[in-house]
Amino acid sequence: MKAESASKALQDQGFRLTRQRKILLDVIDKSGEHLDAERLYQLAQKQDPKINRVTVYRTLKMLKMGGLVDELDLMHHEGDQHYYETRAKGEHAHVICLRCGKVEEFFGEPLQRLRKQVEETFGFQILIARTEVGGYCAHCQVLRERELEEAAKSAPAGR
């Protein structure tokens, strides 16, 4: 269970393992991924209705600094909130459909290659790397085309 090793890592870094933090780690662990602060807050409330939104923010900040979660933007497709996922599964890019919002994950050598080249080119020490790709998924490409045709019909567009 990942939540356990995360707890351990936190304690090793000198953080206290409070009731609230246990709950939050548990929710993040179970839920899998791409939670924003608000959603995490809502889920945590089911286990402790008195938990405070501020505690969620503070815990996320701590987890981020501690290197246990990564922060994502997902192309700001739904707004300017941040999303979080555990760092466990290895480096990957996020591919976001700007029409339906579906998020795919891409693991693949170009990411390692990029990392290496950046390190070599600039003598840079990488701590975080984030790649986000926005566009239309296979499914939405079709729908999108239809939508455009519709639009062209109803407003024949001068120009």
Place this chain on the structure above:
Amino acid sequence: MKAESASKALQDQGFRLTRQRKILLDVIDKSGEHLDAERLYQLAQKQDPKINRVTVYRTLKMLKMGGLVDELDLMHHEGDQHYYETRAKGEHAHVICLRCGKVEEFFGEPLQRLRKQVEETFGFQILIARTEVGGYCAHCQVLRERELEEAAKSAPAGR
């Protein structure tokens, strides 16, 4: 002059070329890159003291939709504002030093490779791709190490 072709592109998309927009395009063009809304506003004010912050936001949104600028986060190193740069210079990653804030740009084949693989793997139609890398630049790695030593000295840290 890039600002001119951008003007053209805007007009072709049916947007009006107002005094304010001309100024903003000009500032973005001349300044080069990585402006956030506030800074763009400040620079624009030098040419028109009455220009409004809201107009800057609206113009940026338009330019983004029109595909003329790209939006960056630069790892939220300075806060949660967005940065903008013209789309002219081709795809590149941004490499941000989390200590001194310096931003390097990395052009290189892994980016094209990644793009291609994402398209092939998911049948995805890419509209935007953004890669941001955070860590320490060559210079700051040294300074960082010194800082850590200092800290260790003054607070010998149990654990």
Place this chain on the structure above:
DNA sequence: GTTAGTGCAAACCTTTTGCAGCTCT
């Protein structure tokens, strides 16, 4: 002359901060 765009004020959303009281270790 129309319609899109601007400026102003006010709202909005997400996140952070100050502080008194509570709780892990």
Place this chain on the structure above:
DNA sequence: AGAGCTGCAAAAGGTTTGCACTAAC
């Protein structure tokens, strides 16, 4: 016991919206 953490209320920072007026086409 005491530093670290929580909850609450309030503020901050960045961005958006409603509306009357103005300017580009």
